[in-house]
Amino acid sequence: MKKILVTGGAGFIGSEFVRQIARRGDTVMVLDALTYAGDKARLSAVKGQVSFKKVDICNASMVFKMVKNFRPDSIVHFAAETHVDRSIKDGQVFLQTNIMGTQTMLEAARLLGVARLVHISTDEVYGDVARGSSAEDAPFRPNSPYSVSKAAADLLVSSYFRTYGLPVNIVRASNNYGPWQFPEKLIPVVIYKALHNLKVPVYARGLNVREWLHVADCARGIIAVMEKGAFGAAYNIGSGIHRRNIEVVKAVLQLTGRPGSLIEYVADRPGHDFRYSINCARIQKELGWRPQVDLDTGLAETVAWYKANQGWLDRKTGQAR
Numbered sequence: 001m002k003k004i005l006v007t008g009g010a011g012f013i014g015s016e017f018v019r020q021i022a023r024r025g026d027t028v029m030v031l032d033a034l035t036y037a038g039d040k041a042r043l044s045a046v047k048g049q050v051s052f053k054k055v056d057i058c059n060a061s062m063v064f065k066m067v068k069n070f071r072p073d074s075i076v077h078f079a080a081e082t083h084v085d086r087s088i089k090d091g092q093v094f095l096q097t098n099i100m101g102t103q104t105m106l107e108a109a110r111l112l113g114v115a116r117l118v119h120i121s122t123d124e125v126y127g128d129v130a131r132g133s134s135a136e137d138a139p140f141r142p143n144s145p146y147s148v149s150k151a152a153a154d155l156l157v158s159s160y161f162r163t164y165g166l167p168v169n170i171v172r173a174s175n176n177y178g179p180w181q182f183p184e185k186l187i188p189v190v191i192y193k194a195l196h197n198l199k200v201p202v203y204a205r206g207l208n209v210r211e212w213l214h215v216a217d218c219a220r221g222i223i224a225v226m227e228k229g230a231f232g233a234a235y236n237i238g239s240g241i242h243r244r245n246i247e248v249v250k251a252v253l254q255l256t257g258r259p260g261s262l263i264e265y266v267a268d269r270p271g272h273d274f275r276y277s278i279n280c281a282r283i284q285k286e287l288g289w290r291p292q293v294d295l296d297t298g299l300a301e302t303v304a305w306y307k308a309n310q311g312w313l314d315r316k317t318g319q320a321r
């Protein structure tokens, strides 16, 4: 049993990670600013097993106080601004939270002697990959303010390993999907529109390719890195399941019993990366992690979850506007 401090634990992936570690008996403290994207309801299944503090990770004195009092064995750092479209409209808060907030967490871990910090990052730092897959040592070619802020944070984390010997890991995950995702991301947006018989906007011709990873698999991979990752190492976590956006949209429409005529092609996102793909040989060989959820099953379960929780989906969509 470990003491684990989780930033961004009221978010989509962070909360799945918290549910998994709390259920197995770890002592968990969540630090989360509860931005528009955060919601404590995601932690209702483990209420009473997890302590929660509303804290902005850019607030160094609060972060230091929390880390000092809790004395975690590990910090797992999810907190971030995460939506590419929002970063295109206004990048300021992305640089603030994703870079300066990460710096605060690194300093707290360094000065208070935390035994491991796991930083959660994204396949988007590698940018467009026309062919093949990016391994962990592939060059960074981020193309949106969001992915630039994440790449900068990754470099900072690596610099703390090299400069101070801080025991760190970096996780670069591919596109996650599953229950509780905020309806600004593709899959829950499509589910919402479909359930309300609204037009479903699809960028350009919907040909962009993403690697779809179920959030439960992602959280299991992060646990493996937290437990056994080699200090200083980055680990890609992907599913190997690549789909064009239009294929995902059509699958969701089919699962909700709605016609393809709801699809409406709209102007492309500026600077839109065409394809992401990561090579996950390292985590598979070194840590024995494998994805367990295939996309057909995961999507069907996800659609079923949103149907059963349509009140939450509708409320959050209202807040996203």
Ligand SMILES: NC(=O)c1ccc[n+]([C@@H]2O[C@H](COP(=O)([O-])OP(=O)(O)OC[C@H]3O[C@@H](n4cnc5c(N)ncnc54)[C@H](O)[C@@H]3O)[C@@H](O)[C@H]2O)c1
Binding pocket: 007, 008, 009, 010, 011, 012, 013, 014, 031, 032, 033, 034, 035, 036, 037, 038, 039, 055, 056, 057, 058, 077, 078, 079, 080, 081, 082, 083, 097, 101, 120, 121, 122, 123, 150, 172, 173, 174, 175, 176, 177, 182
């Ligand atoms: N969703 C994906 O597909 C995906 C893929 C790869 C990597 N990631 C990374 O995984 C992490 C989690 O992503 P997610 O999809 O769960 O994000 P999310 O947007 O659902 O949740 C982010 C959480 O961070 C909190 N937060 C934001 N700013 C904060 C601040 N200044 N201080 C404290 N808390 C703050 C929010 O309140 C929210 O609870 C992020 O670092 C993201 O870059 C996400």
